[in-house]
Amino acid sequence: LAKTTQPISMDSYEGQEVNITCSHNNIATNDYITWYQQFPSQGPRFIIQGYKTKVTNEVASLFIPADRKSSTLSLPRVSLSDTAVYYCLVGDMDTGRRALTFGSGTRLQVQP
């Protein structure tokens, strides 16, 4: 399983763009990159998933370079409610019989 490395914590202010980068040097050909958000005492919530290049949805963008050894989650204009832990996971999106493995995550603190 590909190991991921993220910054332990980040600080930002409301309205700013936040970019969280994750390293996954030994990502496999079949692996997808998935990001989750977790608030205290809640389960992780799916944010975005991608394989290569750029993916954008209504809440975030995911940038993946050609070598796929890293990825960057971009949150366009953060608010106080975006304060949470963000996890980058790498795993084979096959039939779903194997669980994703969590790394340490990045604790994002958004200040007013």
Place this chain on the structure above:
Amino acid sequence: GAVVSQHPSRVICKSGTSVKIECRSLDFQATTMFWYRQFPKQSLMLMATSNEGSKATYEQGVEKDKFLINHASLTLSTLTVTSAHPEDSSFYICSVRTGRLNQPQHFGDGTRLSIL
């Protein structure tokens, strides 16, 4: 809407009690469900993979007789913490994957277990 329903959300009980946690897949049939445990300020750790109609697969270091998993139907998996002790106090989270290609893993809202 929610894809995974987990119940109860919080349990407080005395040492020696057995506690059952239910995980339901709401939108699809889940042949495989996963159970994680999370201690304060730490990441999620996979405990076991629950397979419908067969025995669960446990991660190294997780006692199968302590954490009984039953996956009797395609929409329900249960985790029973037997004879719970204070060190079993944790946040337990279930998860499902749809079985369709390239679909993300969905998580329940977790169960906070506190053993007195």
